[in-house]
Amino acid sequence: MSRGDRLTLQCGDAVLIVADADDDGLLVSLMPDDFDHDPTFPRSEGSSLREHREAWLRSWLASFRILGAEGGWNLPFVVWSGGEPVGFQVLEGKHFVTRAEVDSSSFLVASARGKGLGVQMRTAILALAFDVLGAERAVTAARPGNIASRRVSERVGYVWTGRRDPVVAGVVRPIDTFELTREQWQRLDHLPVQVDGIVPVGVA
Numbered sequence: 465m466s467r468g469d470r471l472t473l474q475c476g477d478a479v480l481i482v483a484d485a486d487d488d489g490l491l492v493s494l495m496p497d498d499f500d501h502d503p504t505f506p507r508s509e510g511s512s513l514r515e516h517r518e519a520w521l522r523s524w525l526a527s528f529r530i531l532g533a534e535g536g537w538n539l540p541f542v543v544w545s546g547g548e549p550v551g552f553q554v555l556e557g558k559h560f561v562t563r564a565e566v567d568s569s570s571f572l573v574a575s576a577r578g579k580g581l582g583v584q585m586r587t588a589i590l591a592l593a594f595d596v597l598g599a600e601r602a603v604t605a606a607r608p609g610n611i612a613s614r615r616v617s618e619r620v621g622y623v624w625t626g627r628r629d630p631v632v633a634g635v636v637r638p639i640d641t642f643e644l645t646r647e648q649w650q651r652l653d654h655l656p657v658q659v660d661g662i663v664p665v666g667v668a
C-alpha cells in the first residue's frame with residue numbers, strides 16, 4: 465500500500481494516497497455502478513453501459529493531469545482501508561486560484577460503505593484544503609436522493625445552500641448544493657488527519 469514519498473492522508477481507517485496514471489486501471493475496476501457519470505460524455509457505438517462509464521472515468525481522470533483555465537487543478541486519491549483499495553476521492557481546485565474554493569467527489573465499493581469511511585476520507589481532503597493549502601470555502605453537490613452523500617457533507621459541517629434544476633443532455637437533473645466555509649471548519653471538531661509527503665517549496 466505504501467507508495468514511497470507520495471502525498472498521503474490518513475484519517476481513522478481511511479488512507480488516501482495521491483493517484484497517478486498508473487492507478488487509472490485500479491480506479492476503473494473499483495468504480496461502482498451508482499457513481500454518477502457525465503451524461504454529456506459521448507458513447508461509442510456498440511459499447512455496453514459499463515464500457516461507456518469506464519471510458520468516461522478514464523477520460524475524467526486524464527483531464528486531472530491538465531492544468532485548467534486560471535490555474536485550476538484536481539488532486540485525485542486512491543482510498544485504502546485495511547490494506548485494500550476501496551475507493552476514490554478527488555479534491556477539486558478548479559476555482560482555487562481565483563476564489564480559494566475547493567469541490568470534491570468520491571466513491572466507495574459497496575462492501576466498504578456504512579463504516580464511516582465516507583466521513584473520514586472527506587475529512588482528510590478538507591484538512592488538506594483548509595489547514596494546509598489555505599482554502600476559504602468548500603462546496604459540494606448531491607442528487608436529492610443520495611442520502612449517504614448528503615449525510616457525509618452534513619457530518620463534516622457543510623450547510624445546504626439550495627436546489628438547482630439544470631438541464632443536462634436534455635434532462636432536468638436536480639441537484640442539492642452545500643457549502644462549508646473556513647470559519648465553520650475551524651469552529652467544529654473534526655477527526656484528526658495526518659498529512660505526509662508534502663515538502664515545502666525550496667526545501668530539498
Ligand SMILES: CC(C)(COP(=O)(O)OP(=O)(O)OC[C@H]1O[C@@H](n2cnc3c(N)ncnc32)[C@H](O)[C@@H]1OP(=O)(O)O)[C@@H](O)C(=O)NCCC(=O)NCCS
Pocket residue numbers: 496498499500568569570571572573576577578579580581582583584606610611612613615616619
Ligand atoms: C457517498 C459514500 C462515499 C458515503 O460513504 P460511506 O462510507 O457509506 O459513508 P459513512 O459510513 O461515512 O456514513 C456517513 C453518514 O451517511 C449515512 N449513510 C450512509 N449510507 C447511507 C444510506 N445508504 N442511507 C442512509 N444513510 C446512509 C450514515 O449513517 C452516516 O450518517 P450519520 O452521520 O447520521 O451516522 C458512498 O455511499 C458511495 O460511494 N456512494 C456512491 C457514490 C456516490 O454517491 N458518491 C457521492 C457523489 S460524488
